[in-house]
Every structure is written in C-alpha cells, then in structure tokens.
Amino acid sequence: MKKQKLPSLLGGSMIIAGTAIGAGMLANPTSMSGIWFVGSVVMLLFTWFYTVVAGLMILEANLHFPEGANFNTMVSHLLGKGWNIANGLAVTFTLYILTYAYITSGGGITENFLHWVAPQLDINHKESSLLFCFALALFVSISTKAVSRLSTILITGMIIAFFLTTTGLLSSSKRAVSFWMIIIPALLARSSRKKFPNSNYKIFGGNWMIYVVILFGFLNIFCYIASQMNWIPTFKGE
Numbered sequence: 001m002k003k004q005k006l007p008s009l010l011g012g013s014m015i016i017a018g019t020a021i022g023a024g025m026l027a028n029p030t031s032m033s034g035i036w037f038v039g040s041v042v043m044l045l046f047t048w049f050y051t052v053v054a055g056l057m058i059l060e061a062n063l064h065f066p067e068g069a070n071f072n073t074m075v076s077h078l079l080g081k082g083w084n085i086a087n088g089l090a091v092t093f094t095l096y097i098l099t100y101a102y103i104t105s106g107g108g109i110t111e112n113f114l115h116w117v118a119p120q121l122d123i124n125h126k127e128s129s130l131l132f133c134f135a136l137a138l139f140v141s142i143s144t145k146a147v148s149r150l151s152t153i154l155i156t157g158m159i160i161a162f163f164l165t166t167t168g169l170l171s172s173s174k175r176a177v178s179f180w181m182i183i184i185p186a187l188l189a190r191s192s193r194k195k196f197p198n199s200n201y202k203i204f205g206g207n208w209m210i211y212v213v214i215l216f217g218f219l220n221i222f223c224y225i226a227s228q229m230n231w232i233p234t235f236k237g238e
Contacts, residue, residue: 010148010152011148011151011152012148014148014151014152014155017151017155032044050182050213050216051181051182053203053205053209053213054181054182054213055185057186057188057189057203057210057213058074058185058188058189059201059203060188060189060192060193060199060201060202061074061185061188061191061192062074063199063200064192064195064196064199071087072087072088075184075188078188078191078192078195079187079188079191083187087184103129103132104129106132106133107125107128107131107132108125108128110128110129110131110132110135111123114128182213182220183213183214183217185213186210186213186214186217187214189203
C-alpha cells in the first residue's frame with residue numbers, strides 16, 4: 001500500500017508566515033529609522049511582547065471552546081453581540097484596507113513588468129490589477145500545494161526586499177496597524193476568567209496584565225491619531 005505523503009513543512013510554514021508577516025511589518029525598521037537602532041529594537045521588542053501576550057490571551061479563552069470554534073464564536077459568546085459586531089467591522093475594515101493595498105501595489109508591479117517585457121502593450125493600472133487578482137486566484141483554485149509554493153516564492157522575495165530596504169536600495173513604506181488584535185484578546189481573557197474562574201490555564205501577570213495590554217492598544221490608537229493630526233513630532237525622513 002502506497003504511503004500517503006505528508007504535506008510540506010516548509011510550504012505550511014510559508015503559508016503561516018505569509019499570513020502573519022506583511023510588507024508593512026518588514027518595513028518597520030526603515031519607518032522607525034528616526035529613533036535609530038537602539039530605539040527601534042526597544043520598540044520592536046515592546047510591540048512583540050504585547051502581541052505575544054495578546055495571542056496567549058486568545059489561547060486562554062479558546063481553551064474553553066470545542067475544536068473548530070473560531071474567533072467570531074469566542075467574541076460573540078464571551079463579549080456579546082455588540083462587541084462581536086464591532087470586532088467584525090474592525091476585521092472587515094482591516095482586511096479591506098490590506099486587500100486594497102495589495103491589489104493596488106500588485107497591479108502597479110504587474111503594469112510596470114508588462115510594460116518592461118512588452119513596451120508596445122497598451123494596458124492600464126486597472127487592467128493590470130485585474131490580471132494580478134486573476135493570477136493569484138488561479139493558484140488558489142489549483143491546490144493548497146500551489147499556494148504553498150507561491151507563498152514560498154513570495155516570502156523569499158519579501159526577505160530579499162527587506163535586506164534591500166535596510167541597505168537603502170528601496171524607499172520606505174507606511175504601515176497599517178490592526179488595533180483589534182490587542183484590545184479584543186485582552187477583553188476575551190477578562191471575560192473568560194469571569195465565566196470560567198477555575199480554568200487550568202491563565203496567562204501570567206494576573207488581571208493587571210489585561211489592563212496593561214488594553215492600555216497599550218488605546219495608546220497605539222492615540223499615537224496614530226496624534227501623528228496624523230500633527231499633535232506629536234513625526235519623523236518624515238528629512
């Protein structure tokens with residue numbers, strides 16, 4: 001009997017990496033160049049710590065749900081319909097912005113590539129964006145293996161682009177932050193502890209850690225708004 005071949009560990013890792021790591025995250029070192037190396041490392045470690053804690057808070061809440069329960073189920077059950085609607089809108093808005101950004105950028109890259117390969121080809125940005133979407137959809141429709149192979153290629157390209165960026169060969173780009181990834185997990189952990197007080201697993205730090213994470217989330221929101229309104233100094237790369 002022929003032994004069933006296990007899925008590629010590298011391919012699966014690349015799919016997860018492609019989901020977790022965006023181009024904006026790879027651009028963080030460049031965008032934070034105004035506070036130099038030590039300040040950038042401190043901020044990255046600071047952000048890493050709170051995102052890890054938020055992930056562990058999701059784990060704490062998830063342990064009380066059956067296998068297959070998703071994020072929407074946990075929010076609805078622990079925080080109620082109001083928070084679930086707000087969370088759904090936040091996720092939808094984030095995914096919309098990311099999809100728009102990637103299609104716009106991908107369309108521009110496709111347009112420039114086609115003009116470079118075939119200068120006589122008359123194709124605009126809108127048509128290039130549609131072609132870019134159809135090309136990605138083709139890989140998704142073929143198989144998961146095709147997606148993993150494409151993810152491997154793209155992640156490799158992102159790593160190369162990262163090193164090119166840090167050496168000054170590419171311009172910096174703006175990043176988007178999903179604030180719901182910090183505040184909602186903290187609220188889930190808080191509600192989970194109230195509903196399941198005898199839980200076997202609780203994240204370190206007690207209840208104060210929950211409020212610190214929530215404060216960090218709102219601080220992110222304030223800093224973003226303040227920078228857009230020029231209330232606080234912002235490094236412009238000049």
